């Protein structure tokens with residue numbers, strides 16, 4: 059098969075990709091590394107971009123190369139029209155084509171799908187308008203990044219695995235892919251997930267090309283906003299609770315020793331609750347237990363409830379922090395996107 063490759067511009071470049079080299083294929087797709095002998099009708103039936111591309115009169119014409127990286131040049135290979143997709147990495151296009159041809163290749167319910175496959179399918183299915191594949195990938199990602207506080211906290215474990223790696227290592231690549239593919243309803247929760255990293259890690263994700271500059275900017279802004287919101291709520295917790303207790307004087311707690319005061323030798327671990335955007339570390343019970351060890355159990359529950367309501371407010375703020383609208387709108391948007399007939 060390597061002999062075929064020598065026919066391409068006499069360069070040692072792209073080689074036929076064996077699993078996608080069909081003897082009765084009627085078009086050759088060329089990337090930087092691989093050649094694919096596939097069927098126009100198969101691609102046209104699923105992708106409007108390929109459909110339009112194959113409709114172009116330029117195929118097989120001899121009027122010289124067309125403009126643009128996705129243009130069709132009047133070149134042939136083994137007597138078949140050759141379409142150069144110079145922008146694409148061969149491996150990534152192979153994922154897309156395998157998802158088109160092989161029923162077993164991609165399942166939206168398989169959490170072991172390699173991350174690279176997930177991100178490549180999302181970006182390329184969007185670019186070439188393979189709507190079924192795009193919907194499946196968006197559905198799959200949304201299942202692993204739920205939008206409610208309880209569901210998210212239940213799933214968000216730094217040690218858990220997702221897409222063949224540590225879950226936390228998926229956040230930046232998924233954010234970058236969702237940003238590129240403009241999947242708006244996935245962005246706020248992915249921004250949120252990525253906001254727990256240090257500034258240096260975020261900057262690194264940008265310099266390595268994993269996330270775009272605009273995406274990086276929105277991430278930094280939202281991260282700062284969430285950290286401020288959390289800091290404010292934690293720093294004013296004592297004052298707020300004292301105020302609530304003084305307003306309810308008639309129902310004041312009668313339990314001996316129940317107070318918001320802390321013993322002299324009590325170390326309040328303030329720092330562990332500050333400068334974080336990660337809401338799993340600022341649960342109501344965690345905060346009240348650490349800050350106010352002298353509350354009776356009733357008052358503890360009441361205060362924890364208040365602290366929890368503060369956390370819910372911060373959670374509600376997340377999409378706005380990342381320049382989106384409310385969770386309910388985003389939810390609706392996602393549902394519509396997934397239910398659209400394609």
Ligand SMILES: [Zn+2]
Nearest residue numbers: 311316354357
């Ligand atoms: Zn009490």
